[in-house]
Amino acid sequence: MAHLLPLRVFLSSQTQETPSKPLKLSKRSNNHKTSISTAKKGLLSPSHKMHKLNLEVSPHRAVSAVRLMRIEFGGAFADLLNEKGKGSGDNEMGYVERTLGFRTRDLDDRDLRLVTDIVGGTIRWRRYLDHLIGSLCHDESMFRSMEPLLLQILRIGFYEIVKLNMPPYAVVDENVKLAKVALRPGAGNMVNGILRKLVLVKENNSLALPKLEGDSRTQARALATLYSHPVWMVRRWTKYLGQEEAIQLMMWNNSDPSFSLRANAAKGITRDDLVMQLNSLKVPHEVSLHLDDFFRVKIGLQNVIRAGWLKEGLCSVQDESAGLVVSVVDPQPGEDIIDCCAAPGGKTLYMASRLRGKGKVHAIDINKGRLRILKETAKLQKVDGVVDTIHADLRTFAENSPMKSGKVLLDAPCSGLGVLSKRADLRWNRRLEDMKQLKNLQDELLDAASTFVSSGGVLIYSTCSIDPEENEDRVEAFLVRHPEFRIDPVNRYVPSDFVTKQGFYFSDPVKHSLDGAFAARLVRTL
Ligand SMILES: C[S@@+](CC[C@H](N)C(=O)[O-])C[C@H]1O[C@@H](n2cnc3c(N)ncnc32)[C@H](O)[C@@H]1O
Structure with missing residues (x-):
């Protein structure tokens, strides 16, 4: 994995980072059974014995839920490059097992892509999703006191239904199953109730979203929910860019990123060499209009990683x-x-x-x-x-x-x-x-x-x-x-x-x- 480390650091390095925090729980989870820390300490109930392989729960949802927990509570970074190639996800599966009390089958390529999409999307749309989840809970306190894993499962379900437009009843079934096995039957019932309400309001086109009206503060709050950003960013961008451009910027931030790669001339590699290889790997790409050594890959970066180009220093990820x-x-x-x-x-x-x-x-x-x-x-x-x-x-x-x-x-x-x-x-x-x-x-x-x-x-x-x-x-x-x-x-x-x-x-x-x-x-x- 050492060769892939620079990828992760590449993403986190461009900014002044908050140092990676040790795993700790928020207030939300103090009273609940399944959490990263309790799982780590082995305080799982007898029904959640370690080393149990569960073939019924969809692996990408289980892994996504645990990654989301780690990002929110463990200070891990959202790794959109999904650096874990096939066969190298053992650590992650260990984590899944310790957190959920069971492991799933290993992820295949399709699962890996789904995990990347779901984790990235669920994090980006967090404010928006939480708003919708809150609107379908009985009251504010039900949402506020929701245990972390349950909330992540709901966020995943909401994201899949509202933003990915996946077949809603399949999404309900799969997330209910996950909540039942990872938490308890009652949690599954709760996921079932809330997701089914969501399916109905979505079908009736009546999602409880804020309207863009009122004074500038109220509008900033509405935009922050609609485009899922912190209010202070919305206010800042509206001030500097105007509302229209601020919205475009937020839409860009919410879109799936493409990654650029730089052919490493110091190793005698040209972009043309790599483009030829990309064609044979059937990876869609575009050459940079601005820089001779650069090309862009929207999907298929996993193929590049697996082909070993980064490991061999033939190219690097660079915007x-x-x-x-x-x-x-x-x-x-x-x-x-x-x-x-x-x-x-x-x-x-x-x-x-x-x-x-x-x-x-x-x-x-x-x-x-x-x-x-x-x-x-x-x-x-x-x-x-x-x-x-x-x-x-x-x-x-x-x-x-x-x-x-x-x-x-x-x-x-x-x-x-x-x-x-x-x-x-x-x-x-x-x-x-x-x-x-x-x-x-x-x-x-x-x-x-x-x-x-x-x-x-x-x-x-x-x-x-x-x-x-x-x-x-x-x-x-x-x-x-x-x-x-x-x-x-x-x-x-x-x-x-x-x-x-x-x-x-x-x-x-x-x-x-x-x-x-x-x-x-x-x-x-x-
Ligand atoms: C934006 S990153 C640099 C990214 C790097 N130029 C690249 O292209 O990969 C900023 C860097 O500044 C470093 N840094 C922060 N404070 C510093 C200081 N007082 N002296 C030296 N480096 C510092 C951080 O450790 C971090 O690596």
């Missing part, structure tokens, strides 16, 4: 929006580049491959674990000769280091508001208060990174956020603190469609159908 940040840096063979917040190395490795074996990328990061992944991946991708790693807090390191370079990249920790389509759970983990902390950190890191830039050299500041306060506003504040820098417009480096009026690079999810990203080139004049 074109991140690739275009590297184009803004414009690495040239022979250059020395300082990458200030480098791990797990998406941009470092692409920059390194563009050095064609000549020059160096000095990769600094505060996170030792991620830096280790960067190092391993550099070896795998055969660019380790042009990458060195420095484990440090940029702020203290910059105070004591004489390092200077003509090119310095600061890919700053950020909210990740540009990558919500790929990071399904991120919207629920971010808080408005995080934004202030992040802005302070970004300012401090910008000041530190600027000390490395030699006279006439360039500092590239980038984020995977679409929020002006993390992007344009940070640059503006930096230029006030550092009048020795000026903006160098990015027109020469990326297609004009991505260049803002102020000369920055901006990838807009709604406009470009890519992740959101931002970059500014700042030249030191003295």
